[in-house]
Amino acid sequence: MKLFKKRNGKLRLTLRGKDALSGYLFILPFLLGFFGLFLPMILQSISFSFSNMEVGTDGYVLSKAANHGFEHYIRALTIDPDFNLSVLNSIRDMWSNVLLVIIFSFFAANLLNQKFHGRAIARSIFFFPVILTSGIILSIEQSDLLLSTMNSETAQNSSGISDFLNIAIFLSNYTSLPAGVISFLSEAVTGIYDIVIASGVQILVFLAGLQSISPSLYEASNMEGATGWENFWKITFPMISPLILVNALYTIIDSFTSAGNDVMSSIKTTIFTEVKYGFGSAMAWLYFLAIALILILVGGIISKKVFYYD
Amino acid sequence: MTTASITRAIWSLFRAVIVIGICFVILYPVFIKLSVAFMDEKDLYDSSVVYIPKNFTWQNFRVAWEGMDYTKTFVSTFTLSFLTSVIQLFACLLTAYGFARFKFPGKNLLFGCVILTLIVPPQIIMLPLFMHFRFFDFAGILEAVTGKPLNLIDTDAPFFLQAALTIGFKNGLYIYLLRQFFRGMPKELEEAAHVDGCNRFRTFLQIMLPSAVPMMVTVFLFGFVWQWTDSFFSGLYLPTKKVMASALSSLAASVSSSYSSSGGSLTFVSPGFTSMMNNTGVILIIVPLLVLYLISQKSFVEGIERSGIVG
Numbered sequence: 001m002k003l004f005k006k007r008n009g010k011l012r013l014t015l016r017g018k019d020a021l022s023g024y025l026f027i028l029p030f031l032l033g034f035f036g037l038f039l040p041m042i043l044q045s046i047s048f049s050f051s052n053m054e055v056g057t058d059g060y061v062l063s064k065a066a067n068h069g070f071e072h073y074i075r076a077l078t079i080d081p082d083f084n085l086s087v088l089n090s091i092r093d094m095w096s097n098v099l100l101v102i103i104f105s106f107f108a109a110n111l112l113n114q115k116f117h118g119r120a121i122a123r124s125i126f127f128f129p130v131i132l133t134s135g136i137i138l139s140i141e142q143s144d145l146l147l148s149t150m151n152s153e154t155a156q157n158s159s160g161i162s163d164f165l166n167i168a169i170f171l172s173n174y175t176s177l178p179a180g181v182i183s184f185l186s187e188a189v190t191g192i193y194d195i196v197i198a199s200g201v202q203i204l205v206f207l208a209g210l211q212s213i214s215p216s217l218y219e220a221s222n223m224e225g226a227t228g229w230e231n232f233w234k235i236t237f238p239m240i241s242p243l244i245l246v247n248a249l250y251t252i253i254d255s256f257t258s259a260g261n262d263v264m265s266s267i268k269t270t271i272f273t274e275v276k277y278g279f280g281s282a283m284a285w286l287y288f289l290a291i292a293l294i295l296i297l298v299g300g301i302i303s304k305k306v307f308y309y310d
Numbered sequence: 311m312t313t314a315s316i317t318r319a320i321w322s323l324f325r326a327v328i329v330i331g332i333c334f335v336i337l338y339p340v341f342i343k344l345s346v347a348f349m350d351e352k353d354l355y356d357s358s359v360v361y362i363p364k365n366f367t368w369q370n371f372r373v374a375w376e377g378m379d380y381t382k383t384f385v386s387t388f389t390l391s392f393l394t395s396v397i398q399l400f401a402c403l404l405t406a407y408g409f410a411r412f413k414f415p416g417k418n419l420l421f422g423c424v425i426l427t428l429i430v431p432p433q434i435i436m437l438p439l440f441m442h443f444r445f446f447d448f449a450g451i452l453e454a455v456t457g458k459p460l461n462l463i464d465t466d467a468p469f470f471l472q473a474a475l476t477i478g479f480k481n482g483l484y485i486y487l488l489r490q491f492f493r494g495m496p497k498e499l500e501e502a503a504h505v506d507g508c509n510r511f512r513t514f515l516q517i518m519l520p521s522a523v524p525m526m527v528t529v530f531l532f533g534f535v536w537q538w539t540d541s542f543f544s545g546l547y548l549p550t551k552k553v554m555a556s557a558l559s560s561l562a563a564s565v566s567s568s569y570s571s572s573g574g575s576l577t578f579v580s581p582g583f584t585s586m587m588n589n590t591g592v593i594l595i596i597v598p599l600l601v602l603y604l605i606s607q608k609s610f611v612e613g614i615e616r617s618g619i620v621g
Contacts, residue, residue, distance in 0.1 A: 041435040135555055192335055
C-alpha cells in the first residue's frame with residue numbers, strides 16, 4: 001500500500017494515503033486513550049507484578065522480586081494450592097455457560113422478533129436483566145440474607161416433589177443418553193435463572209441484528225417459494241453469524257471477568273485484603289493470559305465460518 | 311380450519327407459554343423485593359405472611375428515601391451518567407466508523423488493542439488509574455504553571471476523560487458492536503455522497519449516523535445503566551461524593567446510625583431490617599432506569615424501522 005508519492009519534488013499523499021489519514025483521524029480518541037492512558041497503566045501494572053512494593057508515607061518504592069523478578073509468577077503456578085485449580089475450574093464452567101447463553105439468547109431474539117400481542121412488554125422484560133445484573137444491584141442481592149433464606153425455604157418445601165421434577169433422574173431412568181449430556185441438560189434446566197439473567201445483552205445484540213436484515217431478502221425468497229425453515233437457514237443464520245462471534249466473545253469475557261468469578265475475587269482479596277500487590281498482579285496477568293488464549297482460539301474458529309454482507 | 315391455521319395456533323400457544331414462563335423467571339425476584347419493601351418488619355417473622363404484606367406500609371420507602379438522600383443523589387448520578395454515556399457514545403461512534411470503513415497500516419493490530427482494553431480486567435489497572443487521577447498532569451504542563459499536579463479525585467472529570475478517550479467501562483464492547491453494525495451497512499450510499507462532494511466527516515454525520523440510531527440508542531442505554539449502578543469506578547474516584555451505588559451500599563448503616571443519633575431506641579440492627587432497606591433501595595434505584603428504558607424502547611423500535619429502508 002503506497003501512501004506517499006513524489007510530485008514536483010514534494011512528498012504528497014496518494015488517494016490511499018488520504019484514506020488512511022482520515023481513518024487515523026476517526027480513531028483518534030482511541031489512539032489517544034490507548035497510548036496515552038491505557039498502555040502506560042498496563043506497563044505499570046506489569047512492573048508491579050515483577051517487583052515487591054513497599055508503601056511508605058510519601059509514595060511507594062519498587063524493588064525487584066527474587067528469581068530474576070519471576071518470584072510471584074513461580075509462586076502462583078507452583079506453590080499456591082488454589083490458583084491453578086480455580087483457573088481450570090472457571091475455564092470448565094465457562095464452556096457450558098457460553099454455549100447455553102448463546103443458544104438461549106439466539107432463540108429468545110428470534111422469538112421476540114416475531115409479531116404477537118404484548119411483544120413490546122415481553123421485550124422490555126427480556127432485556128430487564130441488563131439492569132438487574134449491573135454493578136451494585138447484583139452484589140446487594142447476593143449478600144442479602146432474607147432473599148437467600150426465602151429461596152432455601154421454598155426449596156425445602158418442595159423437596160417432596162423434587163425427585164419427580166428432577167430432570168437428571170428422569171433422563172437417566174427413561175433414556176440412554178450419555179452421562180455428560182444428561183448433566184449438561186439438567187444444568188440448563190436448574191440454572192435457567194442464571195442463564196436468563198446472563199443473556200440480556202446478547203439478546204439485544206441478536207435482536208438488533210435480526211432487525212437490520214433487509215425485508216426485501218425475505219420477500220424475494222418467499223416469491224421463489226422458500227419455506228420459513230429455508231429462510232431461517234439461508235438468510236437469517238448467515239446474516240446473523242457475525243453477531244454470533246461477538247456474542248460468543250462477549251459471553252466468554254463476561255463469565256471470566258464477572259465479580260462473582262472465583263479467580264477474580266481471590267485476586268481482589270490478595271491485592272486489597274492481604275496487600276500483596278505484586279503477587280496479586282502476577283496472578284491477574286497469568287489469568288489474563290489464559291483468557292486471551294481462549295479468546296484467540298474461539299475467535300479464530302468462529303470467524304472462519306462468519307459471513308459478511310458486503 | 312386449514313392445517314396451516316392449526317399449526318399457527320399451536321405455535322402461538324407454545325410461544326405464549328415460553329414467553330410467559332421466561333418473564334416469570336425474570337420477574338419473580340423483583341416481585342419478592344416489592345412485597346418485602348411494603349412489609350412491616352414484624353411481617354418478616356410471621357410465617358402466615360406469604361408475598362402479601364399483612365401490615366401494608368410506605369414506611370420503608372420514606373426511610374430509604376431519606377437515608378439515600380435520594381433527590382440530591384439522583385441529580386448528581388443522573389448528570390454523571392448522562393454526560394458520561396453521551397461522551398462515550400460519540401467517541402466510540404467515531405472510532406468504530408474509522409475501523410469499519412478505512413484501510414490504514416496497522417489496522418488489525420490496533421483493533422486487537424480495542425479488544426485488549428475489553429478483556430483486561432479493570433482490577434489490574436485500578437491502582438495505577440487512581441494514582442494517575444490523584445496526581446493528574448498533562449506532560450508536566452500543569453506542574454510548570456501551577457506548581458503542583460491537579461487532584462481529580464471526587465470530581466466527575468475522570469469519568470469524562472475515560473469516556474472521551476474510549477477506555478471507560480466496556481467501551482471496547484461498544485466499539486466492537488458499532489463496528490459490526492457499520493460493516494454490515496452497504497457502501498453505496500457513502501460512495502454516492504462522496505462522489506457528490508461530501509467530505510468524510512459529513513458523510514459520517516449525515517449519512518451514517520441517522521441509520522445507526524438503533525445501535526446508538528442501545529449503546530447509550532448500556533452506558534447509562536452501567537454508569538448508574540457502577541460501584542467499581544465510583545468507589546475508586548468518588549470516595550466522598552454520593553452516587554446511587556455508594557448510597558445503596560451504605561443505606562442500612564446510615565439509616566440505623568441516624569436513628570440512634572436522634573435518640574431512637576434502635577441499638578441493634580436486625581438482619582431483617584438491613585434486608586428490607588436493601589430491597590427498598592434496589593427498587594428506588596431501578597425505577598428511574600425502568601422509566602428511561604421504556605422511553606428509549608420506543609425510539610429503539612422507531613430507529614430500527616427507519617434503518618429498514620436503508621438496509
